[in-house]
Amino acid sequence: MRILGIETTCDETGAAVVEGDVRSGIGLRVLSNVVASSVDLQKRFGGVVPEVAAREQVRSILPVIAEAIGYAAKISSSKHQIPNNLSNPEILKWAKENIDAIAVAHGPGLVGSLLIGVETAKALALVWNKPLIAVNHLVGHIYANWLESNPKFVFRLETRSRRAILNSKLPLFPLVALIVSGGHTDLVLVTDHGKYKLLGSTLDDASGEAFDKVAKLLGLGYPGGPEIERLAAQASNSKHQISNIKLPRPMINSKDFDFSFSGLKTAVVSVVNKLNYSSSERSESRSLKSSSRQARTISNDFKSQVAYEFQQAVVDVLVRKTIGAAQKFGAKSIVVGGGVAANSELRSWMSDIGQKENMNVYFPSSDLSVDNGAMIATAAFYNFDKVDPLKLSADPSLHF
Numbered sequence: 001m002r003i004l005g006i007e008t009t010c011d012e013t014g015a016a017v018v019e020g021d022v023r024s025g026i027g028l029r030v031l032s033n034v035v036a037s038s039v040d041l042q043k044r045f046g047g048v049v050p051e052v053a054a055r056e057q058v059r060s061i062l063p064v065i066a067e068a069i070g071y072a073a074k075i076s077s078s079k080h081q082i083p084n085n086l087s088n089p090e091i092l093k094w095a096k097e098n099i100d101a102i103a104v105a106h107g108p109g110l111v112g113s114l115l116i117g118v119e120t121a122k123a124l125a126l127v128w129n130k131p132l133i134a135v136n137h138l139v140g141h142i143y144a145n146w147l148e149s150n151p152k153f154v155f156r157l158e159t160r161s162r163r164a165i166l167n168s169k170l171p172l173f174p175l176v177a178l179i180v181s182g183g184h185t186d187l188v189l190v191t192d193h194g195k196y197k198l199l200g201s202t203l204d205d206a207s208g209e210a211f212d213k214v215a216k217l218l219g220l221g222y223p224g225g226p227e228i229e230r231l232a233a234q235a236s237n238s239k240h241q242i243s244n245i246k247l248p249r250p251m252i253n254s255k256d257f258d259f260s261f262s263g264l265k266t267a268v269v270s271v272v273n274k275l276n277y278s279s280s281e282r283s284e285s286r287s288l289k290s291s292s293r294q295a296r297t298i299s300n301d302f303k304s305q306v307a308y309e310f311q312q313a314v315v316d317v318l319v320r321k322t323i324g325a326a327q328k329f330g331a332k333s334i335v336v337g338g339g340v341a342a343n344s345e346l347r348s349w350m351s352d353i354g355q356k357e358n359m360n361v362y363f364p365s366s367d368l369s370v371d372n373g374a375m376i377a378t379a380a381f382y383n384f385d386k387v388d389p390l391k392l393s394a395d396p397s398l399h400f
Contacts, residue, residue, distance in 0.1 A: 001100045002031070002072070004124075005377025006065065008117030009109025009137045010183070011038045011053040013060040016373030017072035017099070018147075022381050028147060032071035033367075033374040036060040043222045047212060048182075054112030061120050062086050068373065069095050095128060102130050103380030105137040107398030108183070114394035122389040133380040134387045136398055137371075138184060139196070141337030142177045143382060144364035144375040146170060171333040171362050176326040180318060180346075181338035182208035182223070187257045187325050188400060193382040198400040199325050200257030207314055208340045210261035214268050214310050218303045229343055231307035234300075245271060245305050247313045249320075257325050264313055271306060272298065315346045323353055335362045337375075342366040 001021065007014035013036045020028035038056035042048050066086045073094040086092065104121035107114060125132035176199070177188040185202040205213070208225060215224025220231070247267050250260040275298060318340075326334050334354055340346065347363050354361035368375060 001381070002098055003101045003103050003133070003377040003380050004065070004069065004095075004099050005135075005373035005375070005380065006061075006102070006104040006117045006121050007137070007140070007371050007373045007376045008057050008061065008113050009105050009107070010113055010371060011042055011048050011056070012036070012371040013057050013064050013116075014371055014373035014376070015061075015065040015068035016377055017068055018374055018377035018381065020381065028378055028381060030147060030374050031075050032068040033372055034064050034068040034071070035367075035370070035372050036064050039223065046216055046222050048110070050110045050112055053110060054116065057113050057116035061116050065120070065124075066091055069099070073098070099128065099130060101133055101380065101384070101386075102128075103133040103135050103376050104392075105140055105376050106134045106392060107137060107395035109137055109394075109396055111394055111396040114396060118392060118394045122392060125389045131384075131386045132389045132392065133384060134392055135376045135379045135383070136400070137376075138179050138186065138188075138400065139383065140375040140379045141179050141181070141341075142188070142190065142335055143379040144337050144368045144372075145335040145362040146378050146382070147364065147368055147374060171335050171360065173333075174329060174331050175333035175335055176322060176329065176331040178318060178322045178334070178336045178341075179338050180207045180336065180340035182206060182212060184338065185259045185261070185318075186400075187321060189325070189329050189331075194385075196400045199329075200259065200321070202259040202261060204260055204262035205265060207259070207261055207318065208338070210265050210314065211340065213265050214307075217265075217268060217272060218298070218306060220303075223339075225340060225343060228307045228311055229345070231300075231304040232311045232345070235304040235308035245309045247271070247309050249313050249317050252317050252320050257321055259317065259321065261314065261317075264310070268306060268310055275302065311343070311345055315343070315349050318346060319349050319353055322350065323357060323359075326354075326359055327357065331359065333360045333362060337364060337369065339370050342369040 002017055002019040005016045005018060016033040017031040018028050019031055038053055041052055069091050102121050102125045104117050106118050121132060174189060174191045177190055179186045183206050185207045187199040189197040189199055211228050212222060212224035215227045220227035248264060250263045251258060322334060341363055351361045
């Protein structure tokens with residue numbers, strides 16, 4: 001079976017073709033995975049502007065889908081060349097004959113962006129007479145770990161497509177999933193395919209959002225996660241200098257599995273303000289925006305120390321809560337998904353502690369941590385619930 005997955009929940013436009021048989025007990029193969037992002041445009045504004053994201057989705061959606069199908073066709077048969085648009089007879093013929101279903105992320109996300117993917121998927125399903133599977137975007141991040149859940153993962157680059165062949169070591173149920181991104185920080189208990197229980201969520205800022213805001217405060221670029229990680233790495237070799245900067249670990253000792261990162265962000269604002277202003281000049285009303293302007297005067301060494309301690313604080317909370325949930329519910333596996341899952345400190349810390357606790361910990365590769373169509377297609381394989389294309393609608397507030 002081959003499924004075309006479509007992802008347009010935020011500022012990425014993703015399409016992928018994934019094939020496999022879930023009954024075989026082995027992983028799935030990615031025939032193509034194409035992502036177009038408007039991040040370069042969003043950098044001008046220091047974050048995602050919904051209208052800009054939606055306009056770019058409109059421009060990108062058909063070329064991205066055509067490209068994904070074209071790569072899949074070329075890999076499946078050397079006789080097929082890569083078509084460049086969906087009106088090409090070759091791509092239409094291959095899609096109608098070889099795509100068995102269409103999966104689309106219908107929420108949560110930005111409503112304008114969601115509509116582009118959902119309406120496109122509905123149209124293709126009707127025109128090609130294919131089953132349509134609606135996928136929760138958050139569930140998609142969980143299933144990115146079914147694409148590469150093993151260190152023996154084989155990766156090949158053929159033209160610009162990604163082809164993966166996997167063996168049979170997949171996450172075992174019950175498992176605890178940590179979803180960490182710019183818009184979400186959730187802990188979910190998964191007892192089987194399609195059976196989810198939300199254990200906890202952020203009460204304010206998501207972890208990825210906190211990374212972006214602190215990066216802006218320090219005068220860094222967008223997206224903030226990679227920038228914070230880069231600076232933190234500079235300070236990691238001089239930890240004795242970092243001891244003077246201590247940031248809180250919000251809710252780390254709470255008895256629930258909720259998160260809060262707004263106070264941590266505010267603590268960073270306080271640290272920066274103390275450096276830039278004397279006591280008489282400081283004001284409780286000083287905004288994040290004004291603090292970020294002052295960041296231009298902060299030394300790079302100080303920025304790296306703040307970035308290091310901030311990253312440690314976030315990772316400490318995420319790991320402690322996740323391990324605690326896994327222990328409480330007897331999880332056999334821990335899976336992590338979302339853009340923050342690409343953070344090397346989180347990967348290292350979670351893996352090390354998981355190993356000490358005899359728990360298998362799974363992370364997707366960095367390119368599968370961000371929003372992409374392959375994770376949506378994979379989720380559809382394991383949750384093959386067909387919907388009526390005429391009744392499906394985008395749901396920006398969708399949750400578990």
